[in-house]
Amino acid sequence: MYDFEYAKAKSVSDAAARLKATDGAKLLAGGMTLLPTIKLRLAKPSALVDLGRLGDLKGITVAGGIVTIKAMTRHADVLRSADVAKAIPALVTLAGGIGDVQVRHRGTIGGSVANNDPAADYPAGCLGLGATIVTSKRELAADDFFQALFTTALQPDEIITEIKFPVPERAAYIKFKNPASRYAIVGAFVSKGPKGVRVAITGAGDNGVFRIAAMEQALTKSFTAKAIEGIKVDPGNMLGDIHASSEYRAHLVTVMAKRAVVACG
Amino acid sequence: MATVTLTINGEKVTREVENRRLLVQLLREDLRMTGTHVGCDTTQCGCCTVLFNGDAVKSCTVLAQQADGADVVTIEGIGTAEKLHPVQQAFHEKHGLQCGFCTPGMVMNSVDLLQKNPSPSEQDVRHWLEGNLCRCTGYHNIVEAVLHAADTMKAKA
Structure with missing residues (x-):
C-alpha cells in the first residue's frame, strides 16, 4: 500500500477544510471499501481525513415520521436498532445483509452512500424510500444524489452528515446476492408511503441504482406482484459479468421486485 | 509517521507507525504477536479477526492510526496453553x-x-x-x- 497523509478530523468543518486544502484527499469513514481499494492500488489518495472520531456524526433518531441516521452510524448499529426495526424494518434487513459481521462492525451508511457502488445496498434503500441526503452544504433528494457508477452529486469538499428516511406504510428489500461477496447481483427495494410507490433496483443497472417508473405506476393501481410480472427492463441497460449476464440480471429485476412486493405484506 | 497508543489485551502499548500501517501489521510485525493471522489481506477470510472496542473486526482493514485509543483483544489475550478459553x-x-x-x-x-x-x-x-x-x-x-x-x-x- 502506498503511503498517504493522515489526519483525524476534529469536526465536519475541519474535515471539509482539509479536503479543500489538499489535492487528492479522501474522507475515511469505516474504510471497508476504501482501505481494500488502496491496498489493491486501485486508488491512490494523497491524504485520508478520518471521520471516525466525530461522535456527533453517529446515532439514530426517529421523530415526526422521519428516521434520521447520522453518516458515521455503522451497519451493525442500524441492524441492532429497535427504533429502526419498529419504523422501517426493511432497513434492518438491508443493513443485516451487508458484507459480514466484521464488515458491519466498521462500515457506515455515509460511506456506502457516498461511494455509490452499483452493487451496494444503501443506495437502493435511499432511492426506494425517497430519502434526503443531508450534507455539510445542503439537502439533496436521493433522486438527485445518485448520478452514475461511483458518482454522486457530492462536491469535492462536501460531506454527508445524515440521511433522513420518511417512514413508509410498508417497505421491503430483497436481494439476490453474490454468494462470496454478499454484494447485490440484483436487489429490489419497494415501498409505499408518503413518497408514493417507489421501486429502486441496485446491482443491475449499468448506470448504478435506478427506479422503474412503469412498475411504480402499476403498483399504484394495484399493489400486487401480479401487477408487475409483465414489466421487464432492457438487458441493454444492465451490467453483465462472470457472475450474471445482463440478460439474467434483467430477468432477476422483475423476479426480485415481485418478491419485494410480496414481502411488503 | 505518528504515535499511537492503544490497549492490547489489557496492556497500554505506544508505538511509532507509518500512516499506512495496518492494525494487523502493528500486532504481528511490530509487537510480534503472531497469533492473529493474515489469510487473504483483502477483508474476506476473517483470519485476522480481533475484538476492537468489543466488536469483532478484520484487523487487515483497520489502520493502526484508526486504532489509536482503542481497546483491542487478540487471540493471545483470551487464554493460555495451560488455561484455554x-x-x-x-x-x-x-x-x-x-x-x-x-x-x-x-x-x-x-x-x-x-x-x-x-x-x-x-x-x-x-x-x-x-x-x-x-x-x-x-x-x-x-x-x-x-x-x-x-x-x-x-x-x-
Whole structure:
C-alpha cells in the first residue's frame, strides 16, 4: 500500500477544510471499501481525513415520521436498532445483509452512500424510500444524489452528515446476492408511503441504482406482484459479468421486485 | 509517521507507525504477536479477526492510526496453553480445525458472538461466521464447537 497523509478530523468543518486544502484527499469513514481499494492500488489518495472520531456524526433518531441516521452510524448499529426495526424494518434487513459481521462492525451508511457502488445496498434503500441526503452544504433528494457508477452529486469538499428516511406504510428489500461477496447481483427495494410507490433496483443497472417508473405506476393501481410480472427492463441497460449476464440480471429485476412486493405484506 | 497508543489485551502499548500501517501489521510485525493471522489481506477470510472496542473486526482493514485509543483483544489475550478459553477448549474437543490457520479468527469472532448472544442457534452461528473462511473442515465441527462452547460457558456462569 502506498503511503498517504493522515489526519483525524476534529469536526465536519475541519474535515471539509482539509479536503479543500489538499489535492487528492479522501474522507475515511469505516474504510471497508476504501482501505481494500488502496491496498489493491486501485486508488491512490494523497491524504485520508478520518471521520471516525466525530461522535456527533453517529446515532439514530426517529421523530415526526422521519428516521434520521447520522453518516458515521455503522451497519451493525442500524441492524441492532429497535427504533429502526419498529419504523422501517426493511432497513434492518438491508443493513443485516451487508458484507459480514466484521464488515458491519466498521462500515457506515455515509460511506456506502457516498461511494455509490452499483452493487451496494444503501443506495437502493435511499432511492426506494425517497430519502434526503443531508450534507455539510445542503439537502439533496436521493433522486438527485445518485448520478452514475461511483458518482454522486457530492462536491469535492462536501460531506454527508445524515440521511433522513420518511417512514413508509410498508417497505421491503430483497436481494439476490453474490454468494462470496454478499454484494447485490440484483436487489429490489419497494415501498409505499408518503413518497408514493417507489421501486429502486441496485446491482443491475449499468448506470448504478435506478427506479422503474412503469412498475411504480402499476403498483399504484394495484399493489400486487401480479401487477408487475409483465414489466421487464432492457438487458441493454444492465451490467453483465462472470457472475450474471445482463440478460439474467434483467430477468432477476422483475423476479426480485415481485418478491419485494410480496414481502411488503 | 505518528504515535499511537492503544490497549492490547489489557496492556497500554505506544508505538511509532507509518500512516499506512495496518492494525494487523502493528500486532504481528511490530509487537510480534503472531497469533492473529493474515489469510487473504483483502477483508474476506476473517483470519485476522480481533475484538476492537468489543466488536469483532478484520484487523487487515483497520489502520493502526484508526486504532489509536482503542481497546483491542487478540487471540493471545483470551487464554493460555495451560488455561484455554472455553471457545478454544471447545474447538479442541470438537476438532473444530484441521490445519488451524483460520482458527484464531474463528475463535475471536465466536467469542464476540457468545458475548452478545450466549444461546445462539446453529443458524445464528453459521450466519455469524459468514465472514470467516475455512478451507479444510466444511465448517461442521466449527459450528459444533461454538455451540458446545455456548453450553459450557452457560454451565459455568
